[in-house]
Amino acid sequence: MHLPESLHDLADSETVRFLRRPKSISRVFGGVFSLVIFSSLLTDGYQNRTESSQLRCVLNSNYMACSFAVGAGFLSFLSCLVFLAVDAYERRLVGTRFKIAFQLLDFILAVLWAGVWFVAFCFLASQWQHSKSKHFLLGNSSAKAAIAFSFFSVPVWILQAYLAFQDLRDEAPVPYKRSLEEGSVVLNTLSPSSTSPSNPPITGPNSLSYTSSALSPYMTTPKAPRLAMMPDS
Numbered sequence: 245m246h247l248p249e250s251l252h253d254l255a256d257s258e259t260v261r262f263l264r265r266p267k268s269i270s271r272v273f274g275g276v277f278s279l280v281i282f283s284s285l286l287t288d289g290y291q292n293r294t295e296s297s298q299l300r301c302v303l304n305s306n307y308m309a310c311s312f313a314v315g316a317g318f319l320s321f322l323s324c325l326v327f328l329a330v331d332a333y334e335r336r337l338v339g340t341r342f343k344i345a346f347q348l349l350d351f352i353l354a355v356l357w358a359g360v361w362f363v364a365f366c367f368l369a370s371q372w373q374h375s376k377s378k379h380f381l382l383g384n385s386s387a388k389a390a391i392a393f394s395f396f397s398v399p400v401w402i403l404q405a406y407l408a409f410q411d412l413r414d415e416a417p418v419p420y421k422r423s424l425e426e427g428s429v430v431l432n433t434l435s436p437s438s439t440s441p442s443n444p445p446i447t448g449p450n451s452l453s454y455t456s457s458a459l460s461p462y463m464t465t466p467k468a469p470r471l472a473m474m475p476d477s
Contacts, residue, residue: 262331262332265331266403267331267404267407267408267411268328268331270400270403270404270407271324271327271328271331271404272324272328273400274320274324274357274397274400274401274404275320275321275324275325275328277393277396277397277400278316278317278318278320278321278393278397279317279321280317280389280390280393281313281314281316281389281390281393281394281397282313282314282316282317282318282321283317284385284386284389284390285310285313285314285317285386285387285390286314287386288302288382288385288386289301289302289303289310289313289314289386289387289390290302290310291382302375302384302386302387303368303372303375303387304371304372304374304375305375306371309367309368309371312364312367313364313368313390313394316360316361316364317390320357320360320361320397323353323357327350327353330346334346344412347408347411347412348412350404350408350411351405351408351409351412354401354402354404354405354408355401355405357397357401357404358398358401358402358405361394361395361397361398361401362398364394365391365394365398368387368390368391368394369391372387372388372391375387
């Protein structure tokens with residue numbers, strides 16, 4: 245493995261320049277926030293009360309709140325990893341249509357995740373407000389961390405949506421004029437005037453030509469012989 249000779253070479257490496265991009269930074273922060281949300285609730289989000297051994301969600305004993313936060317955090321973390329991996333191979337994408345479709349999908353998912361985390365923050369904060377922390381020995385810090393990072397995830401995904409929209413707008417599509425010019429070049433190349441005189445068109449009884457098709461039916465129909473009046477001898 246080749247190691248950089250100095251810190252300057254390390255800073256100029258392709259990996260560091262990729263990680264210093266705003267899009268990469270936002271994806272890393274989004275993935276870390278999602279990891280904190282679902283990992284904190286998985287470890288201490290389910291606790292038992294002092295008088296019972298049954299596990300309950302620390303957010304007002306609502307299993308839906310914990311399940312929603314854990315599921316959303318896990319899926320958000322996976323989406324950040326997938327899009328970060330695709331960003332690393334973005335320069336190798338040859339097809340312009342595939343690149344535009346990927347950027348459009350990135351924008352749509354970023355907007356959806358921003359809405360999901362806003363709803364998650366409101367839902368978790370409401371459940372935590374109605375829950376009684378004295379019923380559980382542990383899990384208070386995990387619930388607060390999930391609520392806080394749900395709120396922090398909203399501006400991160402809004403930033404990702406903005407960056408995806410910028411990339412989608414800056415992507416130059418194939419101009420329509422260029423397609424017309426390429427089509428005219430092909431038509432000029434295949435025109436009859438450009439054919440070589442050494443290869444004349446084949447004529448025959450079964451062949452069709454412009455002159456034969458342009459003749460009038462009256463010109464092609466044979467005429468009957470006229471009757472001539474003979475003088476008396």
